[in-house]
Amino acid sequence: MSQIRQYPRRRSSWPITALAKVYPRGWHVARHRHRRGQLIYAKSGVMQVTTREGIWIVPPQRALWIPVGMQHEIHMEGQVAVRMLYLDPPTGAPFGPHCRVLSVSSLLRELILTAVSAHEDRQAERMAMLAPLLLHELQSADEAALHIPVPSDPRLRKVCLRLLAGISHEETLEQLAARAGASSRTLARLFESELHMSFVRWRQHVRLAQALSQMSLGRSIKTVAREAGYASSSAFIGMFRRVLGVTPTEYLKHAAQPPA
Known part of the structure; x- marks a missing residue:
C-alpha cells in the first residue's frame, strides 16, 4: 500500500x-x-x-x-x-x-x-x-467485466456496429455473418480471437449497456427487458444480477440519488 x-x-x-x-x-x-x-x-x-x-x-x-x-x-x-x-x-x-x-x-x-x-x-x-x-x-477492489471490446477486423466490426446500433436484436450469428460476407464459423472464431468472448456473451454486454441507458432515462424494467430481446423480465433480471451484482430495482435505487 x-x-x-x-x-x-x-x-x-x-x-x-x-x-x-x-x-x-x-x-x-x-x-x-x-x-x-x-x-x-x-x-x-x-x-x-x-x-x-x-x-x-x-x-x-x-x-x-x-x-x-x-x-x-x-x-x-x-x-x-x-x-x-x-x-x-x-x-x-x-x-x-x-x-x-x-x-x-x-x-x-x-x-x-x-x-x-x-x-x-x-x-x-x-x-x-x-x-x-x-x-x-x-x-x-474486485474487477468487474462490464466492457464491450471493439474489433479491428472489418467484417467483425461491421457486425458489432450493427449490434451496437440496436438493429440486430433478433438476428442469428448466421444471419449476421451473411450480411458481413463471412461464414458463421469465421465470425465465431473472430469473436474469440479478437474480443476474447463468445458472440452470445458480447451481445449480452451490448444489451446490458443499452438497458442501462434506457433505465437511466426512466424506462420500465419490463419495457427495457423486452427491447433488449429477453422473453421475460425474470430472465433479464437474472442476467443483470449476474453481471452487475444487483437487481435492476437495486441499481435504480442507487442511481436515483440526486447529483451534488
Missing part, C-alpha cells in the same frame, strides 16, 4: 487530486487524454466511455481506471454526477497500463467522495491521512 506522508500546499502538486462535475443528459466529452491516471466514478447516472481498448459502461456501482495517456471520450446517459480522481504516475502505477472496471463498495464510495471534498476545501492534511486507505481500497 502506498504511503503519502505529506501533501504540499499547492493542490496541483498533490499526488492524488480530485474533481466533481455534474453533466446534463446526453452530454458528450470529446476525445482527450491526461498526463495523470484517472479514476472516473458516477455518483449517479451512467457513463459510456470509449477508448481504443473498447467501450466501457460505468454505472454508480462501478469506477473506471483510465491509465496515463489513454485517449478516451465520454457520453452521459441521463444527468450524471461525476467524481474523478487523478493519480500521478508513481501513485497510479499499481493499477496498470490498461483500462479496468472496479467494483465500488460502500467504503470506497465514501472515500472517493471524501477525497473530492478534501480537495475542494484544500485540506492537505486530511488528504494525506485519507490517501493510503483510499489507495488500499482501490487496489483491493
Whole structure:
C-alpha cells in the first residue's frame, strides 16, 4: 500500500487530486487524454466511455481506471454526477497500463467522495491521512467485466456496429455473418480471437449497456427487458444480477440519488 506522508500546499502538486462535475443528459466529452491516471466514478447516472481498448459502461456501482495517456471520450446517459480522481504516475502505477472496471463498495464510495471534498476545501492534511486507505481500497477492489471490446477486423466490426446500433436484436450469428460476407464459423472464431468472448456473451454486454441507458432515462424494467430481446423480465433480471451484482430495482435505487 502506498504511503503519502505529506501533501504540499499547492493542490496541483498533490499526488492524488480530485474533481466533481455534474453533466446534463446526453452530454458528450470529446476525445482527450491526461498526463495523470484517472479514476472516473458516477455518483449517479451512467457513463459510456470509449477508448481504443473498447467501450466501457460505468454505472454508480462501478469506477473506471483510465491509465496515463489513454485517449478516451465520454457520453452521459441521463444527468450524471461525476467524481474523478487523478493519480500521478508513481501513485497510479499499481493499477496498470490498461483500462479496468472496479467494483465500488460502500467504503470506497465514501472515500472517493471524501477525497473530492478534501480537495475542494484544500485540506492537505486530511488528504494525506485519507490517501493510503483510499489507495488500499482501490487496489483491493474486485474487477468487474462490464466492457464491450471493439474489433479491428472489418467484417467483425461491421457486425458489432450493427449490434451496437440496436438493429440486430433478433438476428442469428448466421444471419449476421451473411450480411458481413463471412461464414458463421469465421465470425465465431473472430469473436474469440479478437474480443476474447463468445458472440452470445458480447451481445449480452451490448444489451446490458443499452438497458442501462434506457433505465437511466426512466424506462420500465419490463419495457427495457423486452427491447433488449429477453422473453421475460425474470430472465433479464437474472442476467443483470449476474453481471452487475444487483437487481435492476437495486441499481435504480442507487442511481436515483440526486447529483451534488
